Amino acid sequence: xxxxxxxxxxxxxxxxxxxxxxxxxxxxxxxxxxxxxxxxxxxxxxxxxxxxxxxxxxxxxxxxxxxxxxxxxxxxxxxxxxxxxxxxxxxxxxxxxxxxxxxxxxxxxxxxxxxxxxxxxxxxxxxxxxxxxxxxxxxxxxxxxxxxxxxxxxxxxxxxxxxxxxxxxxxxxxxxxxxxxxxxxxxxxxxxxxxxxxxxxxxxxxxxxxxxxxxxxx
Ligand SMILES: [Zn+2]
Numbered sequence: 001x002x003x004x005x006x007x008x009x010x011x012x013x014x015x016x017x018x019x020x021x022x023x024x025x026x027x028x029x030x031x032x033x034x035x036x037x038x039x040x041x042x043x044x045x046x047x048x049x050x051x052x053x054x055x056x057x058x059x060x061x062x063x064x065x066x067x068x069x070x071x072x073x074x075x076x077x078x079x080x081x082x083x084x085x086x087x088x089x090x091x092x093x094x095x096x097x098x099x100x101x102x103x104x105x106x107x108x109x110x111x112x113x114x115x116x117x118x119x120x121x122x123x124x125x126x127x128x129x130x131x132x133x134x135x136x137x138x139x140x141x142x143x144x145x146x147x148x149x150x151x152x153x154x155x156x157x158x159x160x161x162x163x164x165x166x167x168x169x170x171x172x173x174x175x176x177x178x179x180x181x182x183x184x185x186x187x188x189x190x191x192x193x194x195x196x197x198x199x200x201x202x203x204x205x206x207x208x209x210x211x212x213x214x215x216x217x218x
Pocket of ligand 1: 095100166
C-alpha cells in the first residue's frame with residue numbers, strides 16, 4: 001500500500017526527505033557513523049517505510065471502501081440468528097508509546113440491517129485504522145464506531161487480540177497478549193446475543209485459548 005495520491009506526490013516526497021533528515025540526526029546522536037555503507041541509506045529507507053508501509057492510515061479514508069456495494073456474498077462469514085461474524089482479520093500497527101509493532105487479530109460480529117459487508121472490506125477497514133500510531137483500545141473503538149456509523153447495523157461487536165512487541169523488546173520475558181472489546185447497539189444491550197457472538201468468535205479464532213479471552217466469554 002502506498003500513500004494515496006490525494007496526499008500529493010510532492011508533499012509526500014517532502015515529508016520523506018524531512019523525516020529522513022531527522023532519522024539521520026537520531027542515528028548521529030546514538031553515535032553511529034551515518035556514512036558507513038550499511039547505514040547510509042537507512043534514514044531514507046525508514047522514512048519511506050513509515051509513510052508508505054507502516055503509517056499510511058493517516059491518508060486513508062475508509063469510507064471509500066463502502067462506496068460500491070449492495071450485498072457482498074462472502075463465504076468466509078459465519079451467519080447465525082441474524083448476525084454475521086467475521087473472524088481472524090490480521091492487523092499490524094505501531095504502539096504510540098514506543099513506536100514498536102502491535103501484531104494482532106480482529107474479530108467482528110454485526111447485525112446487518114440492509115448492508116452486508118464481505119471479509120475483504122473489513123480487512124481494509126481494520127487496516128486503515130491499524131496503520132496509524134495506536135493503542136489497542138482506541139483501535140478497537142475506532143473500528144466499531146466506524147462500522148456502526150457508516151454501515152448502520154443494528155449492533156456491532158469488535159474484539160481484538162494483540163501482542164505488543166514493546167513488552168517483549170523492553171524485557172518482559174513472556175509476550176503479553178491483550179484483548180479489547182467494544183460493543184455497540186444490540187450487542188451492548190442484549191447479553192444473550194453478546195454471549196452467542198463471543199462463543200462463535202471463541203470457536204473460530206486461531207491459536208491457543210487465551211485466559212483473558214476465556215474470561216470474557218464466561
Ligand atoms: Zn508500547
